[in-house]
Amino acid sequence: MKTIGSKFFARAAFALASLALAAFATPAFAALEIKLDQGVAQPIPIAITEFLGANARDQQTASQIAGVVRGDLERSGLFQPLDPRSFIEKVTNFGAIPRFADWRGIRAQGLVTGQATLLPDGQLKVDFRLWDIFGEQQMVGLTFSTTAENWRRLGHLIADAIYERLTGEKGYFDTRIVFVSESGPKIKRRYRLSIMDQDGANPSFLTGGEFIVLSPRFSPTTQAITYMSYERTTPSVFVFDLQTGQREVIGQYAGMTFAPRFTPDGNRVVFSYSRDNNVDVYVADLRSRRPVRLTQDPGIDTSPSFAPDGSRVVFNSDRGGSPQLYVMNADGSGQMRISPPGQGRYTTPVWSPRGDLIAFTKQAGQTFAIGVMRPDGSGERILTQSFSDEGPTWSPNGRVILFTRTTPGRGGVGGGSTIWSIDLTGKNERKVITPGEASDPAWSPLNR
């Protein structure tokens, strides 16, 4: 893993153009579509050809980009990329209409073709098309261009375009994940703030591991992360600027500040502050730094998360005797419990970016589970369960959840944490690739 350089985070410029074949410009009916709410019983077979390149160098970049697209679509659980060795038609001309019968012959429902061109000025241009094999028509045709070093992002943008066209929802592949890298024995664990692409590529450390860092979360509007750090005597909430590499405490507080999250406008951070032996929820403007107290209860009030419209906050409180979920208005008024009685202990609520659901950790009996419920507490569904699953984070389209899974320590073995993903339907549970043990994932908004 390389250490952060500010150049790494320089914003890439992307150009986008639409490709249209006259005969296929307006599809009247598309046979190939995915209904996300039911989940897919069988992933859709899709043929992603090796993208074309005019010379050896272009060809190598082209096939690497196709590999990124294949990986993204496969991991989503919605698609089954077919083995290129099974292809009957060898696509050699990007402009030609495919032989649909050949693709039907190998059960492909979708076909992705593309070509990559490295331009003399260092720009990389990639054209791609998505074909509906049964409808015999082009569904998407786009051209992306950017600097050559951003070739992986072009792959993610193509995967996003395919996902969006086939599901009707925004993709989430051109995103990053911030998390805590963990290493060393449990009794002397080393924690480093880390960031990587959604598919595990380009990992880098943001802190050196000299002190504990926890609970990083992305800004919804800027290239910044808020997190909690032990680098001062009093553990405190910080903001890390990804473009400059600078970190700054959010204000001077007499006690511990923790559990931070940005507000949806990105201008404030909501967090917990321990003051005079009482943990309450506060929100502070990042410019004036003036904190506003939202809860007054003598219980523990923590893990606040704003609704995407900014009107309400869900949080965790043990004011009723055990940790449960509560919702309040943005000014702290109207606090009411939403988690059902007698069901277990509910913590770490996170409001979905779509606003319709709240994800949480539920502890019942000997297991920890990740679940979702509506903001009024109804419709609880448990998605995953293990010895220890905790800390959900949403993909920007609200369809996928990442969380931390920790195995039990037995005889000096185990006890480590890894990051997992689960679809909102409860299907497609997978381990996320990280450079080592990892915890506290937080998904970025869509890159822009």
Place this chain on the structure above:
Amino acid sequence: MLRGATTFKLALVVVAASLLAACSSTKEEAPAPVVTAPTSSIKPGSADDFRVNVGDTVFFDTDAHSIRSDAQTVLQKQAAWLKQYPAAKLMLEGHCDERGTREYNLALGDRRAYAVKEFLVSLGVDAARLQTKSYGKERPVCSESDDSCWQQNRRGFSVIAAGAGS
């Protein structure tokens, strides 16, 4: 755990010395063995004195922060020691077991540290000599996932932050 290992090593030295003594009784020229008492090297008022002779750890019940009677005994000794060494200051750490989520445990550890502080203050210790810090579940002393380890990890740990004799 470290403490256990140290005590064990000291005990070995004593046993070895005793064996030497037993052997030496048959040999006139052997020097008389010098057996050092394990605690004699610990200077009164030092961090070691606090750790070994007073006790730096108190334990809590699951998801609780009330001071148990076994903890009261330890904290009474801590308060008496602090009275004897008025320059000493403590950092009171609050820790949790792994059976809770990260952020909730930070708050619970905070409560435990405060509970220790309030108990010491009730015994006459100046609050200005006591700082608190929660580590949640991030700094366990025992890494097995069983009841015994979880109990060891649900603790208040008092560390000399300043003013200890060396």
